[in-house]
């Protein structure tokens with residue numbers, strides 16, 4: 001009897017084990033094998049009729065018990081498996097979303113120990129946190145943007161969020177890589193369970209360096225533009241006052257001189273506003289061209305004649321022979337030439353010569369403007385065609401300008417399927433070139 005009890009217990013244990021391992025099917029198969037084994041025992045022990053009937057009854061009850069147990073435990077196991085699968089899928093989905101986000105994400109457990117970080121974190125902070133890093137225990141790289149102070153451990157956004165204070169849109173600066181300053185916007189908050197207990201914390205880090213740089217450029221531009229506009233306006237006012245004063249003296253030489261200065265300043269104002277308008281037209285794609293066929297050498301000649309009249313110090317030499325026809329917007333090409341030649345004059349105050357050449361090279365007409373002035377360092381040469389770029393060494397500080405002329409010229413030439421470039425050495429002068437497809441029709 002004791003042996004049979006053991007057998008029943010062992011079978012119950014087996015049914016539970018296989019139902020838990022393999023689910024309902026595993027439990028049912030184990031139950032079926034156990035019941036078959038009981039039948040085998042009855043059969044081999046040659047029971048008399050009463051013993052036989054009571055044996056069958058017991059097997060019947062045990063079968064119900066086993067199958068019931070197998071079903072319940074198997075069902076439970078399948079439910080737990082489903083929950084685990086769902087949780088794993090959820091984790092994977094979350095991980096994929098976190099990795100795709102354009103912002104950096106850090107997630108810690110309730111003790112501040114790092115659980116997740118996406119690849120943007122490494123890009124934004126310039127470093128990856130080691131696995132299991134504990135926030136709040138080490139000094140981070142952050143500096144508060146407004147007071148420049150180091151953020152001490154207890155104030156690390158994640159650590160702060162874990163002590164119940166959420167961080168909203170706080171801005172910091174960090175030194176990234178080779179002492180490059182980056183601006184960050186940080187949000188951090190605690191994650192709570194149903195009962196309101198903190199179970200984790202999440203921090204979102206956005207790189208706002210570009211945005212800050214744009215804001216800075218906008219501010220610089222506004223102050224530069226107002227300065228540039230103020231200069232001719234002040235001069236205009238001054239010459240108008242002088243002109244008014246000398247009206248009584250009736251001195252025609254003075255009157256002529258003041259009139260010329262007033263005209264110069266008014267022209268400068270017109271140029272500045274035209275440049276600003278052109279940039280906005282380029283930006284909005286509204287720069288239109290009226291193309292016609294003309295000889296570019298003629299335009300060069302006219303431009304040089306006009307500009308020579310306004311500079312007594314420089315001698316502008318033209319080296320061009322024959323006709324060089326192009327199909328382009330005559331006024332815009334004139335504008336490029338004016339910009340290159342006035343730059344040559346402006347940036348070579350000590351030199352006397354400027355050479356303008358027009359040549360046909362293969363299928364292109366190449367125009368060059370050479371000066372013998374301050375030149376441009378190799379490292380600056382690709383930048384000077386960018387919007388608002390001005391070389392900022394002490395020598396250059398004294399030259400007026402907005403840094404728009406070459407940007408506008410580049411846009412004009414490129415919209416004519418041409419190219420513009422520069423060859424220069426610091427203090428050895430500069431030669432600006434542009435080419436346009438020659439008109440062969």
Ligand code: ADP
Pocket residue numbers: 339343344347371373374375376384389390391392396400401402403404405406407429430
């Ligand atoms: P800006 O109004 O400042 O002259 P540009 O776009 O015409 O603007 O030129 C951009 C910058 O390129 C200038 O600020 C100057 O530093 C540099 N640059 C242009 N032309 C010359 C030149 N001929 N020689 C030396 N530097 C030049």
